[in-house]
Amino acid sequence: MEFRSARQAIMQLLRTVAPADLPALLEWMRTTRDFDEFTQDNNDIMLKNIAEDLRNCLPLETMLSSEHLALQKIQQQPEPTVHVDAFLYDEDFIDSLCEEGKMSRNYCMVCGSHQTAPLGFISHSFSLMELKFIYHHVLPDLSGKVLVDVGSRLGTVLYGGYLYSSALQLYGVELNGDFCQLQEMVIKKYQFTDRIKVLHADICTQGSLLQNADVIIMNNVFEYFLDEAEQARAWEYISHNVRKQGSLLVTVPSLEDSLSNLQINIQLSPWVEEVPLNYDVYPEKHIDREALEQIHLYKIL
């Protein structure tokens, strides 16, 4: 049924309700959670529509020629690796691209032979499943809270936060101007302007934003995009400015992993406390548990 006929049907139904029961029915419609399953579905559909819009604006590998260092770092991986954006291309989509010959999961180890090995895949965005895990199972109710996504890229964390949480304001900070323009396009088209703001900036210039945030998300922000000295400087900046007691920090990978190869001395135990997460919330077999296990939550002390 189309929107107009559905609306008419609902209005017609309401006219048949006993007048004495109408206030109770309207109150139930205003406050019930019984509609959640429909609105959740609609949110998923909206995110899938956004992914389609972005796919139409970006090359298959979802990397821009302006990302020199990231492109170079992917080429330097020990095994042949390709960038496949997990928000734009889910497993089913990748399968269909492989069937069409537009993508491959394997590379040829000896040219011309049938000896093949799996290609390494890297994603620079959270998948839909990871976003839902973060907003439904990692973070608490965000009513009245300010969230900052450090390195917002395609804006997935911001759109997910708009649709799956009640966060008051969602800020994205992104170094790459081309990605900022793409985010602005989506925010305008889907009318997210009341709660989402994107700043084209280096996070190391955004001290007060970090100091006032209630939730900070950091998905593999620096490793592929900055050299080691810059990564160390950026982490120093984060650890100096993310200090609001009780605020939450979500990272991929863990802070220990992110900092382990850098010349840096950040003491974690006086700064943060890790909050254990339940990674078993989705019983379905096809869930990428390894990806979920990379997500860590910390409380600022």
Ligand SMILES: C[S@@+](CC[C@H](N)C(=O)[O-])C[C@H]1O[C@@H](n2cnc3c(N)ncnc32)[C@H](O)[C@@H]1O
């Ligand atoms: C792996 S992506 C994260 C994407 C997004 N947050 C998500 O989870 O889907 C990291 C992004 O951080 C950006 N970035 C790297 N260093 C930055 C910095 N110092 N300030 C702002 N953005 C930065 C990169 O340009 C890249 O787009």
